[in-house]
Amino acid sequence: MKPNLTPTLVATVLLVGLYTGSVVALRKLDTLRGREATLEEVLYVPSGQTLKRISLGYSGLLANIYWTRAVQYFGSRLWHSSHFELLAPLLDITTDLDPHLIVAYQTGSIFLSQRVPNGAGQPDKAVALLEKGIRANPEYWRLYFTLGFIHYLDRHDYKAAEQAFDRGSRISGALPFMKVMAARMAEHAEDTATAIAVWQAVYDTNPDPMVRDAATMHILSLEADAAIDQLERQVNAYRRRTGALPSGWSDLIRARLVPGVPLDPTGVPYRLAGDGSIQVEDPSKFRFLGEDRKERN
Amino acid sequence: MTSRVSAITINTFREAVRDRVLYNLIVFALLLVASAPLFGAISIDIEHLVLVNVGLSSISLFGVIIAILVGIGLVSKEIEKRTLYTILSRPVRRWEFIVGKYFGLLLTLVVNAALMTLGFYLALLATEQKLTHSDAGLLVAIYFIVLEIVMMTAIALLFSSFSTPVFAAIFSFALFIIGTFGDDLRNVAASSNGVMRWFTTAAAYLAPNFSSLNVISQVAHDKPIGGSLVLFNTLYAVLYSAAVTAAAVLIFNRRNLK
Secondary structure, eight states: OOOOOHHHHHHHHHHHHHHHHHHHHHHHHHHHHOSOHHHHGGGGSOOHHHHHHHTTTOHHHHHHHHHHHHHHHHHHHTTTOSOOTTHHHHHHHHHHHOTTOHHHHHHHHHHHHSOTTTSOOOHHHHHHHHHHHHHHOTTOHHHHHHHHHHHHHTSOOHHHHHHHHHHHHTSTTOOTHHHHHHHHHHHOTTOHHHHHHHHHHHHHHOOOHHHHHHHHHHHHHHHHHHHHHHHHHHHHHHHHHHSSOOSSHHHHHHTTSSSSOOBOTTSOBOEEOTTSOEEOSOGGGOTTTTHHHHHHO | OHHHHHHHHHHHHHHHHTOHHHHHHHHHHHHHHHHHHHHHHTSSSOHHHHHHHHHHHHHHHHHHHHHHHHHTTHHHHHHHTTHHHHHHHSSOOHHHHHHHHHHHHHHHHHHHHHHHHHHHHHHHHHHHSSOOHHHHTHHHHHHHHHHHHHHHHHHHHHHHTTSOHHHHHHHHHHHHHHHHTHHHHHHHHHTOOHHHHHHHHHHHHHSOOOGGGOOHHHHHTTOOOOHHHHHHHHHHHHHHHHHHHHHHHHHHHHOOOO
16 A cells, blocks of 8 residues: 655645744844843852752853853953953852863953953952962962963062962972063063063963964064064164154165064064054054053053 | 544543643642742842742743653553554544644643642732732743743654653753753854854754743843744744644654554
């Protein structure tokens, strides 16, 4: 007997049609609710300790979920918003649930400390998070490094930075540069070379791509800053010598003030403006140009 | 055709209301709803909030538990008791059996939800001495809970159409948990790349999404729920449940019952 295929065919067509309709409705719901619906609810359970008790022993899994939420929350606001109110509570809950989740302290504190719009602009909360991390994981020297880094670059508290690097350098397994950092904080805290060395260490020790991108951008900006300072001094020297501003790099080369057309750290020539100022060709590659220098001064 | 589907619907309803498991769960849910004022009494300044949260969460949780525990046995029980063969030997098509079972269970669950809602409003009345206009807004959250139950019933029926009750229960609970993390799943999809993005996006849309149906916290804080949200949540729940029921029909049609 030949099987009746009509119900199967109708069910298949209905399945495809109805499922497609449900996806369209769900997408419309997403638009209606906006991006924050899930994360706003976090505030209704603000205590990590409470969450830990009701997690039925799965606090590690819950910590991973909260850490993912924190990263998504940060990523969704980076460059677009200056409001990061939930970032600190999310990180606090994450580390309450799993006090040994090092990445939440190490990377989360950098998310917190960076200036808006590159971060939440909350260095004091970042310090509190790291100190909590150090209390739970005193053997982990990298947390001291991040603490010193935030005291140095975001809080400009060089004494506290020196102490953090020094405390970290005494932990077994700490890399030798921790001692170097402590010494630099004591003597050369305001040098550009010190800032570059600190960012380079961040790049070398942090696996998070967002943090490493920020570190690269800071290093490029600091190098360009230093070069621009130097080049502007040469322009001033030319003006003192000739009484006029140089019309282009060729004037400075002929005057033997620069050996050739100077290149920025990405290999593109600097632009010499009519008023004698030096500019980079593509400012988007040097997002922090002038900022680090301004902050330290 | 309609009379055959409605006959199965009514029989399923009758059979479900005789189920002792169902009564145990309803009594337990009502007890929890009734105890909400006690929780409220020991909380400072958030009595109403605790009452609403405990009451609505109980209706939601027990609605889903009943949908799963009763839904998973819908088909397998009929096979076990061999009553399915009697039904299908009559001029009843397999799809009519599945659709009738779905509506029968849905009717049972809607009646349950109505009972629990009545209990909840009685608890509200007992605590606050009167019902206010904002208490009527809580009905939106209850309506969304019913929509959630509509979806869970279809899911339980789908698994019941091809699996044993134990596995059907495990699969249904798993999908319920995944559904409550629906927004997170889509956030993960949005922040992934390549094959992982395709895979997680497909999984996010294939699994139910209960996130937009959970407005308990909002109504507890007297926040208004927009009409468009009600409309599109209804549309989504109806379309998704119909699609899942169509999948159940498809599987059950191909199933070898010998």
